[in-house]
Amino acid sequence: MKFVQQLNPSDSKLAASLADFVPAEVYDIHTHPYHPDHFGPQAWPFLREFGTQGCAEHRAALQRYMPSATIHGLYFGMPHPTANRPAINAWLADEVRTRGTALSRGLLLVAPGDNREEVAAALRSGRFCGIKVYHCYSGRPDTMNALVEEFAPEWMWEILHEVRGVLLLHIVRDGAIDDDANQQSLRRLCRAYPKMTLILAHIARSFNYRNARHGLGAVADLENAVVDTSAICESEAFRAALRILGPRRVLWGSDFAVSELRGRCVTTGRLFFWLHPELIRADYQAPSTTDITLVGIESLLCLREACEDSGLTQGDIEDIFRRNALRVLAPHLPSSARS
Numbered sequence: 001m002k003f004v005q006q007l008n009p010s011d012s013k014l015a016a017s018l019a020d021f022v023p024a025e026v027y028d029i030h031t032h033p034y035h036p037d038h039f040g041p042q043a044w045p046f047l048r049e050f051g052t053q054g055c056a057e058h059r060a061a062l063q064r065y066m067p068s069a070t071i072h073g074l075y076f077g078m079p080h081p082t083a084n085r086p087a088i089n090a091w092l093a094d095e096v097r098t099r100g101t102a103l104s105r106g107l108l109l110v111a112p113g114d115n116r117e118e119v120a121a122a123l124r125s126g127r128f129c130g131i132k133v134y135h136c137y138s139g140r141p142d143t144m145n146a147l148v149e150e151f152a153p154e155w156m157w158e159i160l161h162e163v164r165g166v167l168l169l170h171i172v173r174d175g176a177i178d179d180d181a182n183q184q185s186l187r188r189l190c191r192a193y194p195k196m197t198l199i200l201a202h203i204a205r206s207f208n209y210r211n212a213r214h215g216l217g218a219v220a221d222l223e224n225a226v227v228d229t230s231a232i233c234e235s236e237a238f239r240a241a242l243r244i245l246g247p248r249r250v251l252w253g254s255d256f257a258v259s260e261l262r263g264r265c266v267t268t269g270r271l272f273f274w275l276h277p278e279l280i281r282a283d284y285q286a287p288s289t290t291d292i293t294l295v296g297i298e299s300l301l302c303l304r305e306a307c308e309d310s311g312l313t314q315g316d317i318e319d320i321f322r323r324n325a326l327r328v329l330a331p332h333l334p335s336s337a338r339s
């Protein structure tokens with residue numbers, strides 16, 4: 001996979017078609033800045049040669065295909081088994097404060113074995129408005145089968161309830177939001193800690209759109225649970241989210257720097273796979289492989305189709321791209337930001 005630094009003419013044409021859909025001011029609810037010093041030598045090979053990707057690089061990358069003069073971000077480190085999380089978190093807080101927009105905020109990247117009091121102190125300090133967790137820290141060998149509590153233990157939810165913080169959660173297990181154990185965990189924890197907000201990444205990990213169709217109903221009545229759109233490239237996953245949760249609970253996110261790779265995720269049966277031009281055998285490729293566009297562009301095209309098919313208004317679209325994020329983060333933003 002390659003981190004794309006320059007759009008090709010086909011990308012630019014697709015980007016131009018988004019000009020009357022994407023608003024001038026947006027809030028990216030799911031974005032990962034990156035510093036190469038924070039990871040082992042094998043981590044993120046697609047990014048290594050490009051150096052630090054901070055808030056300014058994030059905005060510049062997206063502005064190549066989004067007509068948005070203002071891009072706020074909810075930033076958090078890239079989870080990886082080799083990640084130096086204390087270094088990532090310290091760098092990220094400084095990066096967001098000095099190079100993010102005034103409304104940008106950061107999440108603390110936390111593992112279950114971390115010191116609870118230190119995490120609580122970091123959140124109470126106001127430097128972070130919530131927690132990012134990931135299955136790779138669950139402590140079991142088959143991390144893709146981890147239960148929610150194995151990488152987002154209850155003590156994290158308790159702290160977030162206290163500080164009215166957000167939890168950015170990428171659920172795993174084959175069924176994702178259509179998995180009974182995941183549904184039970186999320187229902188129990190969201191009800192027990194109603195003052196926190198749960199952001200279910202990737203439409204509750206509906207890379208297979210059927211998971212969204214069959215599973216999102218299980219969280220429909222949990223008012224403190226929302227989904228982000230990041231890296232989803234299936235219009236039907238977005239349509240299901242808009243139908244089941246409504247446009248006030250769908251938040252646009254890029255998943256930068258994944259957004260800058262060519263490719264898309266594809267539903268097949270009960271699974272999904274990532275299709276990247278670098279993975280396609282030469283004799284299976286279309287005449288011009290450069291026509292496979294960026295994940296970020298593909299995701300926006302699919303979101304637009306779903307918004308059109310669902311009859312959304314301009315106000316709904318403003319909600320998805322900005323106002324829902326401001327509402328979710330309101331306890332951590334100046335009162336002037338609440339619209």
Ligand SMILES: [Zn+2]
Nearest residue numbers: 030032230255
């Ligand atoms: Zn992500």
